[in-house]
Amino acid sequence: MTVTEPQLAEHFGATIARGDRIEPRDWMPEAYRRTLIRQIAQHAHSEIIGMQPEGDWISRAPSLRRKAILLAKVQDEAGHGLYLYSACETLGTSRRELTDKLLSGKQKYSSIFNYPTPSYADVGTIGWLVDGAAICNQVPLCRTSFGPYGRAMIRICKEESFHQRQGYELLMTMMRGTDEQRAMVQESVDRFWWPALMMFGPPDGASPNTEQSMAWGIKRNTNDELRQKFVDMTVPQARALGVTLPDPQLRWNSERQAHDFGEPDWDEFWAVVNGAGPCNAERLAHRRKAHDDGAWVREAAVAFARLEEAL
């Protein structure tokens, strides 16, 4: 029995329209596959590169408790990367190809990880704002149309809530401390606020792929919708914490029942995306070195497996 491509496309469209999931062995349009590979790969790379800014503080955490928490958090991010690589590979790409594309800069990761973490308070701010923004982005993706991606997102979202809460708790502890510690928190929030808002991507008018991605059920909300949601969620948290968000235009708009807020610096956003951020080169160099330094382990493990098989 042969089925023509228009029939397959119709079946695919009907599956999406019913709100059903597409699974790896189903027929899918090439553009759907390509878009998903790019999106999931970028997401996976972000989890992996995202270990670096916080990982810098593992050896300098102020107590064993904080060190254990931070280790667990960073290990989770590695796990998130692996869930997502595994989902991405069901689309017909390979782990090696994905790794090569990250290392050669052909595939991107989230710009937020190109900012440095010079202060210990950054560990708390990243948990609160960066993982917080990631949760906003990720919760709707649990219902994304591609089965393996949605299932990976469900696992990830379960773990993210620990990430956000440990960060917020860390900041609360510092805010109960000395004036100097409170100043550290404020300074860190001042640096991370705008980059966190940029995590939702360019404004809807400058995001040409959004419409198609939403039609395919790959994306569930526009960038601006999610950014608004994040601001509305974060403002009361900032108030409870006792920090100011560095935006003079931020205020409640009772007509819209939402906060008005200022425009992120999109020139900075594009500069960082295109490689000119404060840590772009460092992050990739570190990832390349880790990959190269691990080569002998990968090879030795294969040699050992062959030896065992031969016995």
Added chain:
Amino acid sequence: MSEWPLYEVFVRGKRGLNHVHVGSLHAPDDKLALMHARDVYTRRNEGVSIWVVRASDITASSPDEKDPMFAPSGDKVYRHPTFYDIPAHVPHL
């Protein structure tokens, strides 16, 4: 050097439940696949037992639109309990 082969991972969440597919990973051999599966998929007591199997050893049915694999069960309504009319006053049936 060739890439580590792909393994599919199945986890039994707790006693009394089936093993359920949770994802995949790469490992050089079966033993390390199990260890990696523990680290990647059960960091929070998500399981009491893990199966790993090389993805290349799995035989799968083709997607529904290409294959009448599941068609034979589609028209056999008499396999379902709701096919049978039983008077309302008959208990426990």
